[in-house]
Amino acid sequence: MNREKTGKIIKRIVIGIGITIIAGVVAVAGINIFVMATTASKILDVDEASEKKDVDCILVLGAGVRADGTPSKMLKDRLDKTIELYDSGVSETIIVSGDHRTKDYDEVNTMKNYLIDAGIPSECIFMDHGGLSTYDSMYRAKNIFSVKKAIIVTQKYHMYRAIYVAKSFGIDAYGVSAKEISYSGQTKRSIRELLARIKDVGYCITKPEAVVTGDKISLEESGDITND
Numbered sequence: 001m002n003r004e005k006t007g008k009i010i011k012r013i014v015i016g017i018g019i020t021i022i023a024g025v026v027a028v029a030g031i032n033i034f035v036m037a038t039t040a041s042k043i044l045d046v047d048e049a050s051e052k053k054d055v056d057c058i059l060v061l062g063a064g065v066r067a068d069g070t071p072s073k074m075l076k077d078r079l080d081k082t083i084e085l086y087d088s089g090v091s092e093t094i095i096v097s098g099d100h101r102t103k104d105y106d107e108v109n110t111m112k113n114y115l116i117d118a119g120i121p122s123e124c125i126f127m128d129h130g131g132l133s134t135y136d137s138m139y140r141a142k143n144i145f146s147v148k149k150a151i152i153v154t155q156k157y158h159m160y161r162a163i164y165v166a167k168s169f170g171i172d173a174y175g176v177s178a179k180e181i182s183y184s185g186q187t188k189r190s191i192r193e194l195l196a197r198i199k200d201v202g203y204c205i206t207k208p209e210a211v212v213t214g215d216k217i218s219l220e221e222s223g224d225i226t227n228d
Contacts, residue, residue: 039163062098062107077178097131130212139210142169168204
């Protein structure tokens with residue numbers, strides 16, 4: 001093969017790689033813009049949320065728990081916003097949804113205990129031990145807890161995806177963002193969120209089951225859901 005032919009082949013390969021990269025960037029940007037644009041109007045402040053009627057629950061999503069069993073700063077901010085919503089009369093029912101796959105790591109009881117310490121009655125708090133991901137939390141909110149209308153609590157960067165997934169399950173979902181500060185590792189977390197939105201758009205189309213499933217329960221029933 002002469003040098004001219006080799007050069008043409010290399011050029012085609014380079015062009016093909018370039019087109020693939022550009023197409024990938026456009027797809028990532030397009031999906032992210034779509035998710036954010038279709039959910040932005042659903043993000044409210046506390047006063048706006050308190051005007052919503054027939055809200056089944058405040059759904060607070062889990063985040064990191066420290067080794068001593070206390071909530072991370074990010075999780076604490078979500079719980080503090082949940083307390084504010086509860087005190088504002090948004091709903092008397094709270095679902096804490098998080099990761100409790102092992103005995104040594106328990107987001108859910110950490111969340112519940114924090115809320116109880118703030119004066120919220122235990123019987124108002126439902127625990128979802130199978131909220132291993134945003135998708136799983138929304139799947140279980142609909143299929144396990146029979147939620148029809150919810151106010152979601154998480155940080156704003158994460159809220160767009162949470163509302164999008166909830167809507168895909170037919171939940172009339174709104175969000176109130178926790179205090180947004182510069183958390184440790186936030187740049188990496190925000191980049192990961194760009195890809196997570198793409199993943200969950202795919203899940204919302206194919207509708208796989210949550211990793212953890214359990215018996216169906218309505219919010220009129222007391223207690224919690226455990227899946228050991």
